[in-house]
Amino acid sequence: MEAMTLLHERSSMGKLAGPVPDREQLDALYRAALRAPDHKELMPWRFIEFSGTGLDRLGELFAESEAHSNPQADEKQLESTRKKPKRAPLIIAVIARVTPDLAKVPPIEQVLSAGCAAHAIVLAAQAQGLGAMWRTGSFAFDPVVREGLGLAEHDAIVGFIYLGQPGGRFRTPPVRDPADFVECWS
Ligand SMILES: Cc1cc2nc3c(=O)[nH]c(=O)nc-3n(C[C@H](O)[C@H](O)[C@H](O)COP(=O)(O)O)c2cc1C
Numbered sequence: 562m563e564a565m566t567l568l569h570e571r572s573s574m575g576k577l578a579g580p581v582p583d584r585e586q587l588d589a590l591y592r593a594a595l596r597a598p599d600h601k602e603l604m605p606w607r608f609i610e611f612s613g614t615g616l617d618r619l620g621e622l623f624a625e626s627e628a629h630s631n632p633q634a635d636e637k638q639l640e641s642t643r644k645k646p647k648r649a650p651l652i653i654a655v656i657a658r659v660t661p662d663l664a665k666v667p668p669i670e671q672v673l674s675a676g677c678a679a680h681a682i683v684l685a686a687q688a689q690g691l692g693a694m695w696r697t698g699s700f701a702f703d704p705v706v707r708e709g710l711g712l713a714e715h716d717a718i719v720g721f722i723y724l725g726q727p728g729g730r731f732r733t734p735p736v737r738d739p740a741d742f743v744e745c746w747s
Contacts, residue, residue, distance in 0.1 A: 574692025576727030593685035649723035694725035
C-alpha cells in the first residue's frame, strides 16, 4: 500500500480472525516500531507478545485484576473478562520503559516514543493486509496487570495492540479538514 494512502486511510479493525500473523509479518511490525522517534536514543520500548496459551495467561491476569478492583464481580463477569484477549489471535503489549530523572528526556517524551512505536505497529499491520486495534481499557493502568507483566515503577503500558486477519471490511475513515485543526503563523 502506498505510504500516503496508508497514513490517510488507516482504520482500526476490531473484528479479528486467525491465522496468527506469521513471524515475517511480526518482525516487520517490530522493525517499524523500532524506528519510532526517540530522543537521545534511549530505546524506551518493550513488547510482550501473546498468542495461544499466552492469551489465556493474559486473560487470567485481567480476571485477577477485575476480582481485585471489583470484589463484587461474580464468576460470569470474571469469565467474560478472562475471554477478552481472545478477541484476537495475537496481542502485543507495548510498554514504555521509562527512565526517570533524565535532564533532557522527561518521562512524557519516553511514553510518547512508545506511543509512536504502537502507532507504527498499527500502520505496519494494515500495510501488510492485517487488522489491528489499539486498546487500553482499565487494565493498562491496573496495578495487578502492571505487576503481572513485570513493569518497573515508572514504566507505562501504552496499549494492547490486538492483531490478526481482518474479520470484516475496514470502515471508510471520516474526512476531516486540516483547516479545522491548524493555525498558521505565517
Ligand atoms: C491510547 C489509546 C487507547 C485506546 N483504548 C481503547 C480501548 O480500550 N477500547 C476501544 O474501543 N478503543 C480504544 N482506542 C481507540 C481505538 O484504537 C480506535 O482508534 C478507535 O476505535 C477509532 O477507530 P479508528 O482508529 O479507525 O479511527 C484507544 C486508542 C488509543 C490511542
